[in-house]
Amino acid sequence: MSTNANLIALGTITRREVVRILRIWMQTLLPSAITMTLYFVIFGRMVGSRIGDIVPGIGYIDYIVPGLIMMAVITNSYGNISSSFFGAKFGRHVEEMLASPMPSWVILTGYVTGAVLRGLLVAVIVLIISLFFTRIHLYHPWVTLSTILLTSIVFSLAGFANAVYAKKFDDIALVPTFVLAPLTYLGGVFYSVNQLGSPWREISHANPILYMVNAFRYGLLGVSDISMGVAYAVMLGLAIVLGAIGMMLLERGIGLRT
Amino acid sequence: MSTVAALDVVELKKTYANGVEALKGVSLTVQPGDFFALLGPNGAGKSTLIGILSSLVNASDGDARIFGVSIRTQRSAAMRLIGLVPQELNFNMFEKPFDICVNQAGFYGIPRSVAAERAEKYLKQLVLWDKAFAPARAMSGGMKRRLMIARAMMSEPKLLILDEPTAGVDIEIRRSMWKFISAINAAGTTVILTTHYLEEAEQLCRNIAIIDKGRIIENTSMKLLLSKLDVETFVLDLAEPIAALPAMPHVKLTRVDEVTLEAEMSRQHDLNSLFATLSTQGVTVRSMRNKANRLEELFVRLVETGSASSGKAAA
Numbered sequence: 394m395s396t397n398a399n400l401i402a403l404g405t406i407t408r409r410e411v412v413r414i415l416r417i418w419m420q421t422l423l424p425s426a427i428t429m430t431l432y433f434v435i436f437g438r439m440v441g442s443r444i445g446d447i448v449p450g451i452g453y454i455d456y457i458v459p460g461l462i463m464m465a466v467i468t469n470s471y472g473n474i475s476s477s478f479f480g481a482k483f484g485r486h487v488e489e490m491l492a493s494p495m496p497s498w499v500i501l502t503g504y505v506t507g508a509v510l511r512g513l514l515v516a517v518i519v520l521i522i523s524l525f526f527t528r529i530h531l532y533h534p535w536v537t538l539s540t541i542l543l544t545s546i547v548f549s550l551a552g553f554a555n556a557v558y559a560k561k562f563d564d565i566a567l568v569p570t571f572v573l574a575p576l577t578y579l580g581g582v583f584y585s586v587n588q589l590g591s592p593w594r595e596i597s598h599a600n601p602i603l604y605m606v607n608a609f610r611y612g613l614l615g616v617s618d619i620s621m622g623v624a625y626a627v628m629l630g631l632a633i634v635l636g637a638i639g640m641m642l643l644e645r646g647i648g649l650r651t
Numbered sequence: 652m653s654t655v656a657a658l659d660v661v662e663l664k665k666t667y668a669n670g671v672e673a674l675k676g677v678s679l680t681v682q683p684g685d686f687f688a689l690l691g692p693n694g695a696g697k698s699t700l701i702g703i704l705s706s707l708v709n710a711s712d713g714d715a716r717i718f719g720v721s722i723r724t725q726r727s728a729a730m731r732l733i734g735l736v737p738q739e740l741n742f743n744m745f746e747k748p749f750d751i752c753v754n755q756a757g758f759y760g761i762p763r764s765v766a767a768e769r770a771e772k773y774l775k776q777l778v779l780w781d782k783a784f785a786p787a788r789a790m791s792g793g794m795k796r797r798l799m800i801a802r803a804m805m806s807e808p809k810l811l812i813l814d815e816p817t818a819g820v821d822i823e824i825r826r827s828m829w830k831f832i833s834a835i836n837a838a839g840t841t842v843i844l845t846t847h848y849l850e851e852a853e854q855l856c857r858n859i860a861i862i863d864k865g866r867i868i869e870n871t872s873m874k875l876l877l878s879k880l881d882v883e884t885f886v887l888d889l890a891e892p893i894a895a896l897p898a899m900p901h902v903k904l905t906r907v908d909e910v911t912l913e914a915e916m917s918r919q920h921d922l923n924s925l926f927a928t929l930s931t932q933g934v935t936v937r938s939m940r941n942k943a944n945r946l947e948e949l950f951v952r953l954v955e956t957g958s959a960s961s962g963k964a965a966a
Contacts, residue, residue, distance in 0.1 A: 394727055398760020405757025409750075416745075485741035489802075492705040493758035494730040650709050651667065651702070 394494050402495045403503050410477060410507025414514070421473065421511060422518060425465045429519045432461050433526045436583065447585050448616050458523045459610040460582030463544060465519045467577060467602065468569065470512035470545040471552035474504050475565040478556035487649065497643035501553065501636070508549035509542065516541055529613060536621065537612030543628040544605040548573075550635035557639075557648040576602045586618045601627055655719040657683045657810050657841035658704070663713035665699050665865075673699040675865040676713065681843060681858070683718070683809075686836045688856035688873070689845045692954055696865040697845045698738060701814050705735040717810055731759065734808030736799045738815045738845075744788035748779055748798050751787060756805040766805065773801040777831060793824040800828065804835070811835060812843045817851060829855060853877070853946040863954050876949060884942040885922075887912045890935035897932040899925070913942060 394402065414421045437454035444453040481487040490500050523529065531537060551568075559565045580602030586594050597603055598619075608624035611617035617624070642648065658681040665674040673696045681687045691697045702708030704715055706726055715722050720729040742751045749770050756766030774780045777797040782790055787798060796816060803811060813832065817825040825848075833855060836842045846852055852859065852873075859876055861869040869876065892909035901920045905913040914925060929936060 394731070394760045401760045401762060402758050405754050408757075409754055412750075481743070484743060485739060486743045488707055488737065488741045489755055490758055492707055492730060492733070492735050493755075494727040494760070495758050496727060646709055650707055 394496065398494075399496065399499050402493075402499045403506070406490075406500065406503025407506045407510070410473070410504065411510060413477060414473065414507070414511050421469070422515060425469060425515045426518050426522060429461050429465055430522050432457070433523060437526050447588075448614075451614055451616065452527070454527045455529075455614065456585075456610075457583055458527060458529065459613045460580075460606045462516050462519045462523070463541075463602075463606050463609050464577050464582055465515045466512040466541055466545050467548045467573060467605075469515040470508045471548040471555075471569060471573060473511040473552070474508040474549045475552035475556045475559070475568075477507065478504055478553060479559050479562070479565050482556065482559075482649065483562075491646070491649060497640055501550075501639045501643060504553060505546060505549040508552065509545040512545035512549070513541065530615075531613060532615035533612045535612075536608060540605060540608040540612055540624075540628070543625075543632060544609070547601075547605075547628060547631045547635060550632065550639050553639050554635065554642060557642045559648075576600050581606050581618060601631060604628065655683070656716070657681045657685065657718060658843065659716045659719075660700070660704075661714050661716075663700065663703060663715060664711045665696075665703060665708065666711045673865055674703075674710075674713075677862065677865070677867055679860055679867060679870060681810075681841060683841055684836070684839060685841055685858055686833075686856045687841070687843045688852035688859040689843055689862065690849070690852060690859065690950060691845075691862035695862045697862055698814060700862070701735070701737075701812055701843075701845065704812060705733060705737075706730055731806070732809045734803035734806055734811045736803045736811070736813045736816045738818065740795050740799070742787060742795075742798065742802065745786055747784050748774060748787050748790070748801070749783040751798065752802050752805050755802045759806040761806065769805055769807070770801070773804045774798075777801050778827070793820045796820055797824070797828065800831065808840065810841045810843070814845050815847065816844070817846065817848060825851070849946040849950055861950065861953055868956075869953050873946075877946065879949060882915060882917055884913055884915045886940050886942050887914055887929075887936050888938045890937045893934060897929060897934055899928055 433454065436457060441453035441457070446452060447456045478487070481490075520529065552565075555565055555568050579597065580600050581597070586597045586603060589597060604619060604624040604627040607617040607619045608621060608628070611621060611624075658679065660677055660679040663674050663677045664672075666672050677696070677700060689697055689700070699708055703710045704717070704722065706722060706729075710723070717729045717732045720732060722729045746754070749767075752770035752774065753763060753766040756769060757763065761769075770783070771780065774783050777800060779790075779794060779797055779801060782794060787795065790798065796818075800813070800816060803813075811832075816832075817828055820828065829851065832842060832844075844852065844856060856873055858872050859869070860867050886907070889910045889912065893906075893912075896904050896906055896912075899914075901916065902925055903915040905915070907913055916925065926936065
């Protein structure tokens with residue numbers, strides 16, 4: 394297809410995803426708003442006020458805001474693409490796309506764009522909620538924006554691979570419950586890895602979410618447990634590897650074509 | 652006139668992961684503008700063949716060209732030429748028919764304004780416009796089938812493949828669908844139809860291929876195929892009861908009941924002589940019909956012959 398035709402196709406998938414996100418907003422947007430409000434109330438206000446500063450000059454509630462936003466972005470980006478693409482597979486309307494002239498990269502980019510938009514929308518909602526509890530200072534806007542985009546892309550691509558391999562709805566619930574949730578909680582959302590003793594501090598560095606949370610925290614608060622160069626290398630590396638896997642799955646039709 | 656075939660299937664093979672050989676080297680040619688029937692019993696390989704042509708199934712070997720464009724080496728360009736109406740409902744039931752059609756056009760790179768016009772045109776032609784903005788799940792089975800035809804027409808394909816489009820649809824809707832598809836064909840679109848309603852294939856299609864156990868066992872024109880049927884059986888409804896069978900040369904008469912006869916006769920003999928003989932013997936025929944659909948009889952024979960010969964070969 395021509396570039397213009399590819400852009401129309403890309404816009405069609407993205408639009409369909411956005412319509413879906415807004416149509417079922419009680420499933421896509423509201424849960425994160427409620428969960429994060431509870432986190433802010435319990436961990437930020439009730440528990441956080443007794444913990445004090447994790448980093449000198451930064452209160453506990455300020456410290457956890459970037460991690461909580463990132464947590465919402467990861468969950469929503471992953472969940473959007475895994476449920477939407479698996480739903481299309483389950484309902485067989487994925488065939489509309491597979492039997493069309495659209496190249497694989499358009500299908501993948503369309504779904505990823507939809508998932509990233511949901512991630513960003515939820516991030517804005519959580520950010521607005523956080524303003525009821527604390528004041529946010531944006532230290533490095535480009536770091537903040539690029540980190541949130543890269544994180545959302547990485548987890549959208551991971552969710553896509555999950556949806557392609559999934560054979561039943563249970564299969565798309567397993568990874569968020571047994572992989573994403575533990576990695577997120579252990580990824581420095583609520584604490585600094587520098588507070589951990591050896592070997593837990595070193596083990597934590599194997600967790601990719603640690604780099605994303607810290608890069609985002611650097612963008613918002615100007616503090617991080619890790620270097621930005623390593624954080625960007627991890628995020629970009631994961632995006633490239635997962636993007637290649639997504640393309641390979643679509644091109645070969647694994648889990649999609651018999 | 653174009654000399655490039657609308658569809659040229661060359662030695663297409665498909666073996667599934669479980670070892671089932673669904674296609675064992677299928678070759679087939681469909682000319683541009685044709686209305687082509689692809690028939691076969693359940694599990695013969697029809698849907699696998701259509702799946703490969705529409706790139707939903709990966710071929711194990713061989714190739715197919717749509718108007719000269721290879722589905723293996725130029726998949727995107729080939730898919731641009733095909734419209735598919737699959738056997739199973741495969742649209743998002745939560746979306747509205749108008750959106751389903753417009754989105755389908757979008758996947759083909761057709762601008763939204765053009766897509767909206769086409770959606771209105773085809774939904775109106777298929778009498779679905781009053782349901783265009785309600786969720787598709789609320790539609791009846793016949794409407795859902797028509798929606799899949801409207802969706803396939805959104806890219807205005809040169810080759811339209813219909814995989815049992817009228818399955819489970821009542822006769823009135825089926826006839827309206829035939830009318831629509833015939834008009835599409837008359838306007839120049841090549842149509843490939845698979846169906847279990849053989850009367851449908853006989854009425855609509857000019858050429859035919861019969862596939863069984865992954866092989867093409869017949870590929871000819873409908874006229875030629877039907878001419879192979881050398882014996883036909885007619886059911887005669889009589890005006891009055893008869894006590895004994897009338898004497899008839901060249902016709903095998905069987906009494907079904909007092910007022911019904913079955914007449915099995917060669918195509919070499921005409922019906923006029925049958926009626927004349929019956930008339931001289933004081934038998935009045937009130938009405939007459941074919942005992943079975945002609946194509947149905949041939950189809951059963953061909954498939955049975957195919958099974959018998961493959962059985963012998965296996966033995």
